[in-house]
Each structure stands twice: as C-alpha cells, then as structure tokens.
Amino acid sequence: MLSAAKMFEYSQTQIDHNRLISLINSLSDGFLAVGQDGKIELSNGVALDLLDTNSLTGKNLAQAMPLLTVDGQQVSPMELIGKNHNFISRDLKIKYQNGNFINLYVNISAVRSGFGSYSQNGYVLLFRDITKEKLAEDERDEFISVASHELRNPVAIAEGSLSNAILLSSRDKTSSAVVQVLKSAHEQIVFLSGLINDLAMVSRADRAKLAETAESFDPMEIISSLHSDYQSQAAKKGLELVAQPATLPKIYGSKLYTREILQNFITNAIKYTEKGKVVISAAAVDQGILLSVADSGIGIDQQEQQKLFAKFFRSQDSRVRSINGTGLGLYVSRKLAKLMGGSISMTSELNKGSVFTLSLPLSIKPAKPVA
Secondary structure: OOHHHHHHHHHHHHHHHHHHHHHHOOOOEEEEEEEEEEEEEOOOOOHHOOOOOOOOOOOEEEHHOOOOOHHHHHHHHOHOOOOEEEEEEEEEEEOOOOOOOEEEEEEEEEOOOOHHHHEEEEEEEEEEEEEHHHHHHHHHHHHHHHHHHHHHHHHHHHHHHHHHHHHHHOOOOOOHHHHHHHHHHHHHHHHHHHHHHEEEHHHHHHHHOOOOOOOEOOOOOOOOOOOHHHHHHHHOOOOEEEEEEOOOOOOEEHHHHHHHHHHHHHHHHHHHOOOOOEHHHHHHOEEOOOEEEEEEEOOOOOOHHHHOOOOOOOOOOOHHHHHOOOOOHHHHHHHHHHHHOEEEEEEEOOOEEEEEEEEEEEEEEEEOOOO
C-alpha cells in the first residue's frame, strides 16, 4: 500500500499532467511533442484535425506529417531543423488523400526535458492553416503587380515632361518661382517612381518569386560601375565617393541582386551624409566575399538599429524625416541577400556614420523558405 506522502506526490503529478494536457488542448495551433527518434509523444486536437487522423501518439513524424515545399518536393520535418535549434516557415504545404492542399505556418523548436545523465532531447512543433492568409497575399501581390505595371508608363511620361519643362524654363528665362515649382514636382515624381519600383520588388521578394539570374561575375566590376554612376551625385553634395581596390574571386550568383543591394547602400549613404566621404570596399573571406559601404553620416540610434530592416520603418530622427524615403530599401535588400544565401550586417554610431556589409558565398544557392 502506498504511503500518504507517496499518494500525495502521485496525485500532484497527475494534477500537473492534466493541467498540461488542458493547456495544450486549449491552443489554437496544432501542437506536437516529438522525441529525438522522430516519434510523436504528445499532440492536441487541432493537430489531429490538420493532419486528418484520429491518433498520432507513437507514429513517426515524417509519415504522419508529409510536408511539401513550394516547388512540390516532399520534405521531412526532422530534416528542416537540421543543425539549428529551431525552424520557422510560412512556405510549406500538406497534401491530403483527396488531392486538396493547405498552406501551413510551421515552427519547430528543439527542447531539453531534463539535465545531466537523464536529459533527453526532443522537439516541439506548432503549426496552423494559413491557406486564407496565403490567398489574400496572392491577391495583394497580383494587385501590386498590375498597379505598378499600369503606373510605370504615365509616371515615366510625367517625369520626362517635367524634365523637359525644367530645361526649357532655363532657356526662356522663366521666373525662379516657376522653376522651383517644376523642380519640386520633378523630385516628387522621381520619388513616386522609386516607390512603385520598391513595392513591386518587395512583393516579389516576400513571395520568393525573384527570377533566377545566376551567372559568374566579378564583384569589382559592379563596384567600379556603381562608383562611376554615383560619383556626380556625391559631388553635388560635396562628398567624396571612394572605391577601394581589392582582389576578389569571381562568384557564381545573381549579379542583378548584388548590384541592387549595393546600390541601396550607396544611395542611402549619400542621402544621409552631409559632409565627409562614402567608401565602397571589398574583401575575400573563407568561402565567400564581403562587400561594404561606409559613410561619415548621421548614423543610427542604438534603439532603432534593431528595427532598421523592418518593412516601412523610418527613423524618428528629424534629419531622416526631412528626406524622402519609403522605408523599403533595406527590407528588400535583406530579402534579396537571403534568397542568394547571403546576409547583411551593419554597425553604426550616432553622428559618426554607418557601415553596411553584404556577405555572399562564392556559389550562391537560394536559401530555404523563411518567414
């Protein structure tokens, strides 16, 4: 017969277990607890519904949850986590026996259930049906694509007309007030053109639908070209634009996307630097290259650096607010870098300048889907 103390300990354990089960079943997401061997140890009702089964306990995760990538390839959830401690994606699907699909948000995290010699490793999976969200996103992307396409021609015509009007006004000795109005209108139409391009790019980047343009190229050719293109723009602000020479290996990847990212770094550096210089540099590292743009500009507040790559984020600094911007450039750049298997890092000090660095592998491969 159990002692009173043992009975109390057992009852408390049972109560804690029941509370845990109640908590798991109250989740709006599907929940799976999986052992290191890939066997499902615990699940909730939402998981049963999403995986279209009556029981999951003891089943192999890969068989119970046959995930598909965006290109229709089957992948095991255990393979997704790899050597990392977690995996998050909104670009996975499940196909049911009747042929229907649902889109899934999947979050896989590694957990440790104990310590020392009794420790056991396992995983927790949270997932939910985001088919309606994906449909809304597709409709949004279609609208942005159509709208940006239709707007490009009239905006280009307006920009050209205003440029001609400014040129003619300078020849005809038009009043300075009229010229100023024309220049202001031209600046706004150029800003609108950039916004249209950014919206189209961000839509494709969000959906990982950027065209594959892989080729072998010399990164220094891009740097040299950008230096030539933006030297006059920097000179107009009294800035020195420097491209430091470097010996780099050729890389196999997207020349277009690499140029897009560096161009964004350079235009931002010129835009937010009032005096000093902007330096473009490069270096070869193990299995890759680093491409950097440093400036002596206004810098970025420490608290705002974490938000810098968020969509539509713009600094609260009045010096930034006084300059036109969409808050999309760095967001798109980070998306492009990830699609190429690279990354972007930055360092900055308020009123002393910033350094943005693009890290790329020698052979670019598209990254796995990420949220």
